[in-house]
Amino acid sequence: GTVLVSGCNGYVAVWVVKQLLEDGYTVRGTVRRESSIPYLKDLFGSYGDRFENIIVPDITKEGAFDEAVKGVDAIEHTASPFHLNADDPQEIIGPAVSGTVGMLQSALKHANGTVRRVVVTSSCSAVLTEDPDLTKSHTFSEVNWNEAAIQDVRENGRNAEPIDKYHASKALAERSAWEFAQKHKGEAKFDVVAINPPYVYGPWLHDVKRVEDLNTSMIAFYDAVIKGNKTPEEFATGGQSWVDVREVAVGHVRALQREEAGGERIITSSGPWNWQDFVNAAHKIEPSLPAGNTAYDPKTAVYHTCFDNSKSKRLLGLDYRTIEETTRDSVAQFKEKVWL
Numbered sequence: 220g221t222v223l224v225s226g227c228n229g230y231v232a233v234w235v236v237k238q239l240l241e242d243g244y245t246v247r248g249t250v251r252r253e254s255s256i257p258y259l260k261d262l263f264g265s266y267g268d269r270f271e272n273i274i275v276p277d278i279t280k281e282g283a284f285d286e287a288v289k290g291v292d293a294i295e296h297t298a299s300p301f302h303l304n305a306d307d308p309q310e311i312i313g314p315a316v317s318g319t320v321g322m323l324q325s326a327l328k329h330a331n332g333t334v335r336r337v338v339v340t341s342s343c344s345a346v347l348t349e350d351p352d353l354t355k356s357h358t359f360s361e362v363n364w365n366e367a368a369i370q371d372v373r374e375n376g377r378n379a380e381p382i383d384k385y386h387a388s389k390a391l392a393e394r395s396a397w398e399f400a401q402k403h404k405g406e407a408k409f410d411v412v413a414i415n416p417p418y419v420y421g422p423w424l425h426d427v428k429r430v431e432d433l434n435t436s437m438i439a440f441y442d443a444v445i446k447g448n449k450t451p452e453e454f455a456t457g458g459q460s461w462v463d464v465r466e467v468a469v470g471h472v473r474a475l476q477r478e479e480a481g482g483e484r485i486i487t488s489s490g491p492w493n494w495q496d497f498v499n500a501a502h503k504i505e506p507s508l509p510a511g512n513t514a515y516d517p518k519t520a521v522y523h524t525c526f527d528n529s530k531s532k533r534l535l536g537l538d539y540r541t542i543e544e545t546t547r548d549s550v551a552q553f554k555e556k557v558w559l
């Protein structure tokens with residue numbers, strides 16, 4: 220079959236494309252710019268004409284994906300802004316929501332009958348609610364929604380917390396997908412799956428020539444683990460939950476393959492972390508890396524934001540990498556790129 224992957228040049232998406240190609244699918248990837256194509260063509264050259272591209276310059280335009288969806292069997296919608304620099308929250312909420320709804324509308328209009336399923340890359344950002352008391356541990360599951368971020372943006376607009384603008388974009392985009400599925404039930408011959416990863420770490424395959432080309436989550440990893448740009452307090456208590464990018468990719472592909480995943484929202488989380496856990500793993504592998512907060516004791520540490528991953532194990536059969544494995548492979552790549 221043929222799978223459409225939107226934003227196929229991104230950190231997560233390139234791994235999704237690779238996994239699809241490995242599993243024998245033909246992939247049609249959308250990019251915004253022609254200049255994103257040569258690197259990908261080269262990277263996936265060994266798969267020949269099973270990897271094709273289409274340019275969608277603006278995902279917020281009505282009918283943006285009309286051509287892209289034609290004839291495909293399934294869709295992985297990953298394109299969405301992930302940065303914390305938006306002034307007006309609509310800068311990121313706009314493309315997140317209208318990209319998602321637009322993709323579903325194009326599928327309904329131009330591929331209803333061929334497309335069986337649309338997987339939407341959501342996020343644990345759409346799930347969690349930050350508690351100001353970070354000395355307590357919280358565990359979230361698929362029943363939770365990040366109403367607090369949506370409310371912050373509604374009430375405070377440009378003055379909302381930068382992270383809430385991004386979190387709201389993911390919550391609103393995912394919600395719009397479920398609303399669409401509900402509204403067009405009966406008419407649409409496809410169903411929807413949401414994949415909700417927390418912070419994604421691990422080696423990259425996308426085009427990174429300079430540190431600045433890394434995506435938002437890997438820049439944070441680089442700053443903390445490779446450069447040690449944290450206070451002792453932040454090393455010990457700053458963190459959330461994480462997943463290896465390769466599991467996110469497998470999750471996206473299995474979400475297409477497993478019938479019972481249809482209509483489900485699925486958290487793909489390896490587990491919680493504090494920065495010092497990654498720092499310890501990295502420092503052990505590469506003693507020249509920062510030691511961070513050596514007084515940290517993981518046995519007494521508080522993991523404030525945890526996610527229940529049992530549904531992903533049950534429905535997608537995911538088996539998660541450990542902090543040591545993901546750190547080893549990430550450090551090896553940083554080393555190879557000589558930024559250590």
Ligand code: NDP
Pocket residue numbers: 225226227228229230231232250251252277278297298299300301314340341342343389415416417418419420434435436
């Ligand atoms: P990247 O920044 O590496 O990739 C983002 C992709 O989306 C790129 O293809 C980018 O295109 C495209 N994109 C960004 N903004 C727009 C826009 N306004 N219009 C059209 N396309 C746009 O990020 P990730 O790979 O990390 O993120 C991919 C997906 O995974 C996103 O949906 C993100 O929310 C989600 N996610 C990521 C997590 C993480 O920790 N990395 C955690 C949870 C979810 P271009 O290259 O042209 O800018």
